[in-house]
Amino acid sequence: MTDVKRLYLMQVGYIAERNTPFVCYLVQLNDGRNVLIDTGLPDVAQPPPGVTMPTMTPSKNVVEQLASIGIQPSDIQFLITTHFDGDHAGRLDAFKNAEFIVQRTHFENAQHNPRFERTKNQWSNPDLHFRMLDGDTELFPGLRVIETSGHAKGHQSVLVTLPNTGLVILTIDAVPTQDALVLDRQMRPVDDNLEELIASTRKIMDVIEREHAALVVFGHDGNQWATLKKLPEFYD
Ligand SMILES: [Zn+2]
Numbered sequence: 001m002t003d004v005k006r007l008y009l010m011q012v013g014y015i016a017e018r019n020t021p022f023v024c025y026l027v028q029l030n031d032g033r034n035v036l037i038d039t040g041l042p043d044v045a046q047p048p049p050g051v052t053m054p055t056m057t058p059s060k061n062v063v064e065q066l067a068s069i070g071i072q073p074s075d076i077q078f079l080i081t082t083h084f085d086g087d088h089a090g091r092l093d094a095f096k097n098a099e100f101i102v103q104r105t106h107f108e109n110a111q112h113n114p115r116f117e118r119t120k121n122q123w124s125n126p127d128l129h130f131r132m133l134d135g136d137t138e139l140f141p142g143l144r145v146i147e148t149s150g151h152a153k154g155h156q157s158v159l160v161t162l163p164n165t166g167l168v169i170l171t172i173d174a175v176p177t178q179d180a181l182v183l184d185r186q187m188r189p190v191d192d193n194l195e196e197l198i199a200s201t202r203k204i205m206d207v208i209e210r211e212h213a214a215l216v217v218f219g220h221d222g223n224q225w226a227t228l229k230k231l232p233e234f235y236d
Pocket of ligand 1: 085087173219
């Protein structure tokens with residue numbers, strides 16, 4: 001059984017020279033409630049110290065994308081925040097009505113991790129209401145999160161069971177591209193811990209096999225994103 005009606009994929013930023021998309025997702029439930037997954041880049045993306053930002057192709061941001069299918073920020077009841085990197089948590093405070101769903105370990109780690117300083121004005125906003133999760137959790141029938149540390153402590157990936165398509169896995173940054181879906185993978189400079197990264201990759205591989213996933217959506221895979229349906233199209 002699933003309470004999930006639709007899954008929308010939206011690209012809210014793109015770096016052409018690296019073929020890297022920046023993305024968010026919207027899950028619509030049968031009862032009309034909306035679950036947003038991540039919020040993409042902020043208005044002005046601040047590169048980490050010492051890093052030169054490559055050129056971004058202008059894209060509609062998450063608020064504009066949602067508006068194009070008639071959804072206002074106040075229509076978002078739940079916001080799954082996978083982790084607090086700037087390309088995922090740039091616009092949290094546009095969704096003040098939502099309940100924010102985060103892994104407790106991530107939230108606690110972020111308090112004193114300089115990596116998440118850049119988005120602290122977003123996730124430490126006292127107006128936002130956070131629900132802390134302790135590991136893998138079913139949020140609704142057909143909508144689950146799994147803890148996938150390695151890219152960041154308490155990073156989470158999302159499992160969406162759709163009525164027609166079947167199981168869709170949103171790996172987010174646990175497996176950013178198809179070619180990283182291997183156990184002998186390397187750390188990237190943006191990752192936190194290789195051992196956890198490999199454990200999370202194995203965890204995702206196990207779900208793919210055990211539950212016969214219909215689609216695995218990688219977090220930043222430009223080649224794959226070119227082939228996927230994007231808002232206003234959807235998966236059901
Ligand atoms: Zn990312």
